[in-house]
Amino acid sequence: MGGPTGTKRKLAAYLSLFLLLCVFSLVAGKLAPHDAEFVDLAAAKQAPGGAYPLGTDGLGRCIWSRILAGASSSIFASLVIVVISLVVGCAVGIVSGYAGGVIDEIVMRVVDVFLAFPGIVLSIAVAGMLGPGLKNGVLALAATGWTQYARLTRSYVLSLRQENYVRAARLNGQTGLSILIRHILPNAIRPVAVTGTLHLSGAMLGISGLSFLGLSSSSAEWGSMLSEGRSLMQQCPWAVLYPALAIFLVTILFNLLGDSVRDVLDPSGAENTLKD
């Protein structure tokens, strides 16, 4: 178990950066020099510098303050998306894989229907039905994210059921439920954890994409900042540049974290690091 110390050290570094970012996002709103929602038309479209370190947008709102205020919603929304998808998807996958037969068949066809559409298209449709708002955006993305966990968990449950140690446990007289909890789940959890961390960056982009389209949060959120700044890109490019940079950096960090989690937990997949 575990890779060479190098990969573990890398994971520790990314993990502490990630935790730092989470803590930071919680307090970031309070560090903002200005009120993120305060409109000051006299100070509109100001270039970075002076009282506004990253400039102001078309309504004179401080971009630095808005990025800080948006951090918690952007980062936490993606965490919540991953957690909901993971829990729901794993539960569905376990039931499907363990029950087998008709139940498995029905569940997997439902999953196939979900997978037949590109995820973001389905999320846009769901978000459109639910109406705008961060909560609905999260639900919309979780509604499409769970399928990958369901498929993954199911396939692991199916293959682990055939393992000799599971057969040995059956011959010990253990019940199906105890075998599931003691032998199958713990051995399936690693690939699920890897998928979860890799999913973080996708969820982050998803929530930004939905807010960019006006389907998620309308307050300070990185995606919606991009959307609003877009029309003024020629006059004040910083209104687009800095939120985009924030999304970019956090997504990269999530991706690197996901990769190093995989390298440590599941070394066989390491050669795919740069392929995605």
Added chain:
Amino acid sequence: MTEPVLDVRNVTKTFRERGGRRLRALDGVSLTVSAGECVGVVGESGCGKSTLARVITRLILPDSGSVRFCGTEMTELRGGKLRSAYRNMKMIFQEPRSSFDPRLNIGTSIREALRPVVRGKKEQDEQIARLLLSVGLEERFADAYPGQMSGGECQRAAIARAIAQRPKLLICDEATSALDVSVQAQVVELLDQIRRETGISFLFISHDLALVSSFCDRVYVLCGGRVAEHGATLRVIREPREEYTKRLIGSVLTM
């Protein structure tokens, strides 16, 4: 005459392959194992040996036929009754490492087998140490993980786990074929010793006729899902009646 420990009668199992072709893995196989007896099943790969083991352990249900184990019909058992029948039946697998959960140390794996028969953590610990010693492993192996042990050590531990519940029948499915020759001999010797001390019946499934002949009282020769020949081991090897058996013995000798 007392009832045999295992009485397999006329078991048939057909698998449907991809493309709708039918593969008859077992075709009217009958076999008995009496108390304290060691019965071998030999045959080349693909002859239905493993399917037979899976049917006996009720991992799969046969299409027809009966599997009576200690007087109960295995094919009709469900739930709790099946679990208590399993208590008297254990299996040793071909791949020693794969028969242990990679996340659990050997002691924990053996404890799982002991839980239904021994109460109390201290009693279980003592029993684990005793079991490990009885298969020639030191006590410290209780803390080892399957990945840290050699194939032979793992197989010994698997035997320790298998005898933990004092079963009546031990099924060895190619239990020694993944081990190298000297370890193979040691493991067979260990099985023989257990057999003499405990009186457990053995069903020894193997492709290795030489190994079976040194260990088993009677032998069944399986060919294409049918029993080609059966009888006392020495008789079958010295005076094979069937063409297939002769060829099987011939292939061992020419090697």
